[in-house]
Amino acid sequence: MSEILLDVQHVKKYFPIKQGVLLRTVGHVKAVDDVSFTLKSGETLGIVGESGCGKSTLGRMIMRVLEPTDGKILFNNQDITHLKGQELRKIRSQFQMVFQDPYSSLNPKMTVEQILAEPYYVNKIADWKEAKERVGPLLTRVGLKETDRSKSPSEFSGGQRQRIGIARALALNPSLVVADEAVSALDVSIQSQILNLMRDLKEELNLSYIFISHNLSVVKHISDRVGVMYLGNLVEIGSKRELYKKPLHPYTQALLSSAPEPKRNVKREKIVLKGEVPSPANPPSGCPFHTRCPYVMGICKEVRPILKEVSSEYSVACHLHH
Template structure:
């Protein structure tokens, strides 16, 4: 059976834009009069994957699974505790602010709440122009031309550049956020719950917009969401996170048709089905998500898994290749190695 390391070697032969290797983020817990470190919140606990040029990798999981922390570490908005982040074969994990600056143009993020992420005191023109002023030597006329182009590209009018965020609906504000993220023509964009705050009909419009932009501009996405139906619409591959770890990662069709991990099966069974006559087996999870400050030994999912056995409490399962790019971290498949 192939290991995670073998997986990375295989995919290196293709165009790989991002590699994440054993990435961890521990937040210290302080206690006592001297405020000494008495423990750690293991928000991300050893995650490895890569992203190919031009694809969309969806990352899903419950709240508290470490999805957003993972995205912020990749962009160096949070410093990793351990592990590596490689962008186009450049190790950016510990680069200084000055050396990281050129990569900022290539890597951008669209946040969940566009009203909070957009400065309400700045006009749309100022919001989109700001990253150009900071990171490029474009002249004012050139910047204005690009602002008009971007606004029309995301489905707004060039005249909207003179307005302020509060004058737009939630969906329109998210389009402005996308235009701002694309200001310096990046290669890689992280969408962190980018449509979760929007109405369902608006979600579809924004997702279609992102797909069109990806095709037109050659973008690569890391799409973070708790909604598996949304991820299914836009992703090429899907990674499922649980308590800071990857439980499963595979091409989209494999995840949704033949999920292997009990956690993935439970998530998919919870999606409402429009066909009321279809009998779908429900997988019920017992208990709540354990605390990341005190995760279970062995498999982090074992305390809620209906198929857990003794080995699950003793040994942490590693991602193993089940064929056709499908990887799962579960002892149920150890005999198939």
């Protein structure tokens, strides 16, 4: 049985809303509101949901770019929730991030060699000369040529830039890579190449991924397990096979019904949700989805359902299944 690499416990992130001359706090935007899950070593967990549901905020808290308002984040059984300075730097090499935009994530004033050598030098793993010697193998590992090292990011296509971003993330041999919409800015044909590269690297280097995306097809292609977020809450999480075959939460059912079906002969009944997504600054009482749910009951408006295991390693936060 694989050991737990990452353990996220009741994590919250509230952003204060300030008004007036004195900038007094008059409320909070509940971007992530009590999310818990685990990630095993060598596993890929996909996180899906509509824009604004808190996916990226969750990823940034795991990376410790953002400080959680509440809760705990354990990495390799070490509490990293409030690590700062030198303590955080010591462990940060073990978890890296691939960003959404391959154009803005690379410094246009640096060559590829400088971009990829910098992690070794900054973390005092190698001097500048030795760091540059390590660039060639990194480039070939992600499908680029060693001769590309002298080029600047502007000389590459979007897919090639994302390969450079992946190479930079792999430089320090991390255990965990958080990919935040890593292929959404790329053409569909290039997306599959990058996804296949990430899968190959996972097997080769025994990586674990948290793959954040709004694209259900992309998540299905790369993930072992899938978690579904709505309005800052994790509403369903389980194996990819079970979740895509028979989703339990009404929101997950609606998401999957709207996804394109690649098979011509398969017809899927589309579920159209009524109303708009509520504001995270003023979320509804009870279940956050009850204002749009076609199966809403009285208890849904009053009591917030907890994420509860309904079968082996499959959990859902819905009163219909509790």
